[in-house]
Amino acid sequence: MIYPPYLKAGDKIAIVSPAGKVNPEIVKHGSKRLREEGFEVEIGENAFAQSGVFAGTDAERAADMQKVLDDESVKAIIFARGGYGSLRTHQLLDWSKFLQHPKWIVGFSDITVFHAFLYLNGVASVHGVMPAFFDQDGVPSESFRLTIELLKGKIPWFKEVNHPLNRGGEALGKLIGGNLSIVYSLRGTPFDLSPEGNILFIEDLSEYLYHLDRMMMNLKISGVLEQLSGLVVGHFADMKDGDTAYGKEPAEVIREAVDEYRYPVMFGFPAGHVMPNYPLIMGAQTQLIVGEKESRLNFQL
Structure with missing residues (x-):
C-alpha cells in the first residue's frame, strides 16, 4: 500500500x-x-x-x-x-x-x-x-x-469502551469499506470489495432497518462476510422503521448477520454521519483487538 x-x-x-x-x-x-x-x-x-x-x-x-x-x-x-x-x-x-x-x-x-x-x-x-x-x-x-x-503524520490509535454486542478476539488485515449503502451499491462493479483477510468498516445514515438487513444479507450470501478477518461498526444514525416495526436495533441486525463467524466484531466505533467522526486510514494494515472491557484499533504503517 x-x-x-x-x-x-x-x-x-x-x-x-x-x-x-x-x-x-x-x-x-x-x-x-x-x-x-x-x-x-x-x-x-x-x-x-x-x-x-x-x-x-x-x-x-x-x-x-x-x-x-x-x-x-x-x-x-x-x-x-x-x-x-x-x-x-x-x-x-x-x-x-x-x-x-x-x-x-x-x-x-x-x-x-x-x-x-x-x-x-x-x-x-x-x-x-x-x-x-x-x-x-x-x-x-x-x-x-x-x-x-x-x-501531518501523527497516526491515531483508538481505544473504546466495549459494546454489549461485541465479539472478542484479535485480527490483522487491511481496512476496507466505508458507507454501507455505497459499499452495497458497488457490488458487482469494478470497485467491489476485496474482503479476504481484511477488516471491514461500515456506517450509514437514515436507512430503513429492513434495508439494512437486505444489505447485510447481500454481503453474507455472496460470501463477503465469511472472508473477513474482522468487522468494525461505526455510527448508524437516524435509522428508520416501517409502519410495521422491524423488531431489531441496527447493531442487532448486523450482529445476527455475522453470528456464525468467529472473527472479532467491534460496535460503536466513533465514525460516520454524526460526531465524533474520527479519521480512519483506508487500506492501511490494521490491528483490531476486542477485549472484555475495551476495544482497540491500531494502524500499522
Whole structure:
C-alpha cells in the first residue's frame, strides 16, 4: 500500500465538490479553519455550482476534480461534502497522473466510491471529516483536530469502551469499506470489495432497518462476510422503521448477520454521519483487538 506524503505548513489543500450541492458558507468557513492550521487552500471553480441535487453538472464536477488530481502543487484533497454523485464524476476522471504522484484524499459517505477505487489501486486514503464536521459548538472539533494531525503524520490509535454486542478476539488485515449503502451499491462493479483477510468498516445514515438487513444479507450470501478477518461498526444514525416495526436495533441486525463467524466484531466505533467522526486510514494494515472491557484499533504503517 502506498501512503502519500504527509503535509507540512504552507502546503496546499484543495476543496472540491464531486457529489451533492453544498452550502458555500460551510465550505468557506472550513477553508478558514484549514488556513488557521497553516495551509494554503484552493476551492474548486465549480465547487458552489448547482444542477438539481448535484454540485454542478457531471462535467463541471469532474473538471474541478481532474484539475486538483493532476496539480502536483496540491498536497491533499478534502471533499466539500458527500450526498450523491461521486460515481458519476468518477466515470469522467483520468487518475493516471495522480497514481504516479498520490496525495491524501479525505472524506466519507458518498466519497466511499473514491476510497474503494484507491484501495484497488494500492493507495491509502482518509475516511474523515469534511467541512460541515470541522466545527463543534463553535470551535474546531476533536474529529477535525485528529484528521489534521493524521495528515501531518501523527497516526491515531483508538481505544473504546466495549459494546454489549461485541465479539472478542484479535485480527490483522487491511481496512476496507466505508458507507454501507455505497459499499452495497458497488457490488458487482469494478470497485467491489476485496474482503479476504481484511477488516471491514461500515456506517450509514437514515436507512430503513429492513434495508439494512437486505444489505447485510447481500454481503453474507455472496460470501463477503465469511472472508473477513474482522468487522468494525461505526455510527448508524437516524435509522428508520416501517409502519410495521422491524423488531431489531441496527447493531442487532448486523450482529445476527455475522453470528456464525468467529472473527472479532467491534460496535460503536466513533465514525460516520454524526460526531465524533474520527479519521480512519483506508487500506492501511490494521490491528483490531476486542477485549472484555475495551476495544482497540491500531494502524500499522
